[in-house]
Amino acid sequence: MSNAESGSPEGSFGSFGSFGSFGSFGSFGSFGSFGSFGLPASPLAAEALITNREGIVGPTIPFLDYDPRPSTDPVHGLPHFSPAVRASIFLFEFASRLAVTVKDDGETPVAEVLSTSLHGGPKHRMSAEPLVTVVAPTIDQLREQTKFLSAYADLRQDRAREILVQTSALIPFYASILYMDPGRTPHTLEFLQTALSCANMVYMRVKYGLALPRPLQFSPQIQPAIPTPTHPTLPSGHATEAFLLARLIWKLRRHATHNPDSRQEATWGEMLMRQASRIAINRTVAGVHFPVDSVAGAILGLTLADFIWDLCDKTIQRRATAEFDGRRFPVEDDFHWHALYEPKDDEQKPWAGKKSQPWMTSGTKKLKSEEQGSAAFHWLRNRALSEWEKPLN
Amino acid sequence: MQADWQDDGDAGAIDPVTDYRLTRDPSSYPRPLDEIWWAAIFHLEETSLDEFRQRAEQAHPGQILIPDVYDAADCAARPPLQSVTLIARSPVVRTANTVGNGWGCGGVYLGCMVPQAHLPLHLTPQERERPAPKPIKCDDDTVVTAVIDDAIGFANALFRDRETSSRVHLAYIMSSASDVPHRPGWRWEVQGRSLDKRAIDRLLKTHTSFGLTDEDALYVDAGAIDFAGGGFSPLALRESHGTHVAALAAGHQMHKAPKHRPLLVASLPWRVTEDTSGFNLYPSLLLALHRLEREGRRFRRSDGTIVPMVFNFSYGTLDGPHDGSGLIPRLIQHIVDKGDGPVRRMVLPAGNTNLSRTHAHAEVGETGSVALDLKVLPDDRTDSHVEMWLPEIEHPGWDPVHVTVSPPGGRKGATIVVGSRRVHRLRDGDGREIARLSYAPATRTVNRASIVLSVNRTVGFSGAAALAPAGDWRIEIWRRRDGAAEPPRRDQHEGAAVEVWIRRDDTLPGFPPRGRQAHFNNPDYQKFDAYGAPLPVDPPGTHCPVRRAGTLNGLATGEAPLVVASFTGSNGLISDYSASGPVPSRKGPDAAALGDQSPVLRGVLSAGSRSGYLVRQSGTSVAAPRVARLAVEAIAGDKKKSRKKAADRAWLHGYAEKSDKKHFPQPRPEFARGGAGRVDIPVDLGAPDTD
Incomplete structure (x- = not known):
């Protein structure tokens, strides 16, 4: 999980180290030192290389004939890059296909996350289509939702350890459901970390645009169990990440398994979503989020999961969209993930709330003309999937 | 601080503690005192409930509620004395507790505050109407277990016989809004609501997907957890006393679920946090007892007779005279010992106050x-x-x-x-x-x-x-x-x-x-023995008035209840905290059951609030339900058709004596601490046997 305070690729890569701080995954933390092969990071290394060269280089040999012909497909270079370098590439691939606008009509702000595509031709036209729209709830609605925080605070005695661990590490909880580990599934983990970094950029931008206040700003009695992060409250970053992870892991498993539609299969998906829900609700227990923040975050995370998955295709033929209208969300309602998503068929529910005035709608549409997916993401997903395929004998 | 006593003469109040509780400073109450609803026990002398209601309504209209556990016949009856739980506002309580009130009331025992939302005040008479409950035909072998406690996770898998079929036939949730949707099997109650098996099974079906039941969502739906209400929902925590106790009394793994062992549960109201009196649940306890007993009467054998019922109430208190005549012991006696009526047994813990110097x-x-x-x-x-x-x-x-x-x-x-x-x-x-x-x-x-x-x-x-x-x-x-x-x-x-x-x-x-x-805190109270361990019995010939002897559960001092002390599994010794007799009406508890695994591993394993894991809890609270479990099987196994003496105190004494000699290191603990002996009752909830 990305350090909530940084959006840079190094920051997100650095979190591999935090993954390493989680007990048995410690060996993976040493990835951070891979850049230097375990050489000491000091002037000693350079000096050693310099004097060593003097010792063995010998007189200059005129041109040796070597013509490394680069492949025309840059994807072939990806396996040779360090994960940190790949991270930069993936992040740009993702960010360059998105735009965010925030409108404020004076009533409530509306953030639109748009997917963009660049059309070929000399004019380099770009077009944009809505991906996720978030209409902010009103301040009065948030104030009403503070009612939930007092009862949820009673759960702090139960959840304190989870809350603390989940401030920096989410993936280990999913790894306790489906077998993931740096030694066993390194590219899956890279895929998930990449997705987290991508999502971080999006939800931070939306939070920034909507600028909604945190629970403790409404009452001196919230007294959260952890410091309230400095970014605004909606959508919940944890909810976004939790549901993004759950859905992507579920997609990986469904894709790899023999029988994706069996009843037993659906139990795995159900459990992954329960995990996501627990992570999201723990933030309300901690006193740093309203239930509605988790609703918005979950919708964003689920839709981004679909978007990222589609981006991994060679050509994209469909686009998922969702809209969350916070103004219509009933203040007495709590966060219930079942209203948003059905794991059996990996589908978001088409609407939630009142049918005539839903607070959520979602759907997928066929694209008029195919778009190019991201070759780099395609490579990454393939590598990840290869870690899930049943072995050939 | 300057504090001075004053002799204020006759307060004119019948029950002085009720009067005291109604005369604290305004900051002691969450709302203006006269607006507060209380659950209270009214002692009516040669006055019927109907008459009393009339008089109270006349003086204070709309400020009294008669629970419908008292049917038309109950309301018309005019015994020399009846103690009934009513829900009433402060002015009614005050008047009824005044000497010479003229309402026929001989005093009021005040319970806890009841939030208005938990009362059916807004229901119209039509909405309050309901058909008389129909009898439930069941096997001749059936014995009902009734558990009254705090939050009981009735949807736990240990109380089901199939994934979406509950063994719980009634869940009475006292801390919930009395406003129920019109759903089959849901009933408003005077305090809270109840759900029958039909309603619970429906909830299970609704909230179960692919083998996993979302119990959090189920309890919110049922009204057993309320995150928006501002109150405290014990069932939201990973551990709850009631679920642990109920599973010891009647929990079984789903695939081993017994037939003919229905379960009725009542979750007492959670503490109203602003109530600074140290609240008192007894009026609500009586409502729960009445409600469950009445529900139990629906279960009929093929010949129409009512099946036996075993209650477990794992609470220990110190109130009352401990001579069997106290209010609650008398009322327990009345419910449990109906003479010619169906067999009812009540199991109570001895209490954990042996060392509490109270x-x-x-x-x-x-x-x-x-x-x-x-x-x-x-x-x-x-x-x-x-x-x-x-x-x-x-x-x-x-x-x-x-x-x-x-x-x-x-x-x-x-x-x-x-x-x-x-x-x-x-x-x-x-x-x-x-x-x-x-x-x-x-x-x-x-x-x-x-x-x-x-x-x-x-x-x-x-x-x-x-x-x-x-x-x-x-x-x-x-x-x-x-x-x-x-x-x-x-x-x-x-x-x-x-x-x-x-x-x-x-x-x-x-x-x-x-x-x-x-x-x-008397200086001559000896706390420790020569080795520095807490002394579990009074030093012989002590002159110190503060005693361990006589700390026995004030509720458990009547004739009828089966009172259970706690022992430690590894050494067979009675737990230090397990309260002792004698009290004026009893020499000690009746028997002792497992309360702690060892002196360093306290407690026993039983259900957590949600399905799928067990937690440890300790105390005579967890010893008692083991005996309830035993009593149920003893009654079922009793070959005499009437089962009049099955699992009564005399039977338990005989059973405990034999069991103690057979299974436990001798000598037997003294009667004042351990009753007739220690009993070994296995409970299989899926964990390896750690007895």
């Missing part, structure tokens, strides 16, 4: 005095009450008992004498009452007279809170201070004692701490 045995005999140092703690958010029960038989030649109470700081004490209805109030420098000393005569419900010391809470947020001083209060119980002119006479009343108990403050596990237990 009981004193003040032998004031013919002359003499006994001094008690009462330590009232700082940061005690609830009032404290000390009940001093006078001997039942007083020798005609003896001087009456006097009690003198001095607050900390050496101020003068107040003295009250038995028989006097005068109330003494301790007032602080601002003239606000912070403690009260009052006398209550014996009544038709209670055989003994008592003197009660009520002390305000010692901490409060509001500047307007009238706080009592924390520290050492001195209670002196005496007859004559000067030496007797003649030598003391020895007759059968020698050693008549005043039995003193400090009311227990029921802070359940998981609840935020509210009260802090006042206790006796």
Whole structure:
């Protein structure tokens, strides 16, 4: 999980180290030192290389004939890059296909996350289509939702350890459901970390645009169990990440398994979503989020999961969209993930709330003309999937 | 702090503690006092419920609710005395508790505050109408288990026989809105709501996907958890007392679920957090008992007779005279022992207060005095009450008992004498009452007279809170201070004692701490043995009035209940905390069951709030349900058709004696601590047998 305070690729890569701080995954933390092969990071290394060269280089040999012909497909270079370098590439691939606008009509702000595509031709036209729209709830609605925080605070005695661990590490909880580990599934983990970094950029931008206040700003009695992060409250970053992870892991498993539609299969998906829900609700227990923040975050995370998955295709033929209208969300309602998503068929529910005035709608549409997916993401997903395929004998 | 006692004469109140609780400073109540609804027990003398309701309605319209556990026949009945739980507002309680009220009421025992949302006030008469419950035909072998406790996770897999089929036939949720949607099997109750098996099964179906039940969502849907209500939902925590106890009494793994063992559960109201009296659940307990007993009568054998029922109520308290005549023991007796009626048994824990220094045995005999140092703690958010029960038989030649109470700081004490209805109030420098000393005569419900010391809470947020001083209060119980002119006479009343108990403050596990237990701090109380371990029995020949003997659960002192102490599995010793007899009506508990695995591994494993894991809890609370489990099977296995004596006390004594000799290291613990013996009752909830 990305350090909530940084959006840079190094920051997100650095979190591999935090993954390493989680007990048995410690060996993976040493990835951070891979850049230097375990050489000491000091002037000693350079000096050693310099004097060593003097010792063995010998007189200059005129041109040796070597013509490394680069492949025309840059994807072939990806396996040779360090994960940190790949991270930069993936992040740009993702960010360059998105735009965010925030409108404020004076009533409530509306953030639109748009997917963009660049059309070929000399004019380099770009077009944009809505991906996720978030209409902010009103301040009065948030104030009403503070009612939930007092009862949820009673759960702090139960959840304190989870809350603390989940401030920096989410993936280990999913790894306790489906077998993931740096030694066993390194590219899956890279895929998930990449997705987290991508999502971080999006939800931070939306939070920034909507600028909604945190629970403790409404009452001196919230007294959260952890410091309230400095970014605004909606959508919940944890909810976004939790549901993004759950859905992507579920997609990986469904894709790899023999029988994706069996009843037993659906139990795995159900459990992954329960995990996501627990992570999201723990933030309300901690006193740093309203239930509605988790609703918005979950919708964003689920839709981004679909978007990222589609981006991994060679050509994209469909686009998922969702809209969350916070103004219509009933203040007495709590966060219930079942209203948003059905794991059996990996589908978001088409609407939630009142049918005539839903607070959520979602759907997928066929694209008029195919778009190019991201070759780099395609490579990454393939590598990840290869870690899930049943072995050939 | 300047605090002075004043003799305020006759308060004109029947039950002094009820009067005290209704006269605290306004900051003690979450709302204006007159708006508050209470659950309370009204003692009606030669007055029917119908008559009483009429009179109360006339004086205070719309301020009283009669629970519908009392049907038309109950409401018309006019026995010499009946004690009924009603829900009423403060003005009604006040009037009914006044001497000479003219309503036919002989006093009110005040329970807890009831939030208005939990009452069916808004229901129209049509909405309140419901058809009489139909009988449930069941196997002749059927025995019903009824568990009353705090939050009980009725949807736990250990109470199901199939994924979406519950063995719970009624879940009475007392802390929930009384406003129920029109769903089959849901019923509003006077306090809260109930769900029958139909409703529970529907909830299970709705909230189960692919083998996983979302129990959080289910309990929110049922109203058993309310995150928006601002209150405390114990079922939201990973551990709850009620679920643990219910699983020991009647939990079975789904694939081993027994047939013909239906379960009825009642979850008592959670504490109303602003109630600073140290709240009292007894009126709600009686409602729950009545409700479950009535529901139990629906279960009929093929010949139409009502099947037997075993209740488990794992609460221990110190209130009452402990001679079987106390209000709750009498009412338990009435419900349980119906003579010709169907078989009902009640299992209660012995209590965990053996070492709590909350009981004193003040032998004031013919002359003499006994001094008690009462330590009232700082940061005690609830009032404290000390009940001093006078001997039942007083020798005609003896001087009456006097009690003198001095607050900390050496101020003068107040003295009250038995028989006097005068109330003494301790007032602080601002003239606000912070403690009260009052006398209550014996009544038709209670055989003994008592003197009660009520002390305000010692901490409060509001500047307007009238706080009592924390520290050492001195209670002196005496007859004559000067030496007797003649030598003391020895007759059968020698050693008549005043039995003193400090009311227990029921802070359940998981609840935020509210009260802090006042206790006796006499310097000659020996806490430890020669090795520094807590001494579980009074030193022989002790002169210290503070005793372990006699700490037995005040609820459990009637004839009928099966009272269970706790022992430690690894060494067979009775747990140090397990409360002891004798009390005036009992030598000790009836038997002992497993309460702790070992001296360092406390507690036993049983269900957590949600399905799929077990948690440890300790105490006589967890020992009792094992005996309930045993009693159910003993009744079912009893070959005599009437089963009149099945699993009664005599049977349990015989069973425990045999079991103790056969399975446990000898010698047997003394009766006052362990009853007739230790019983070994396996409970299979899926964990490896760790008995």
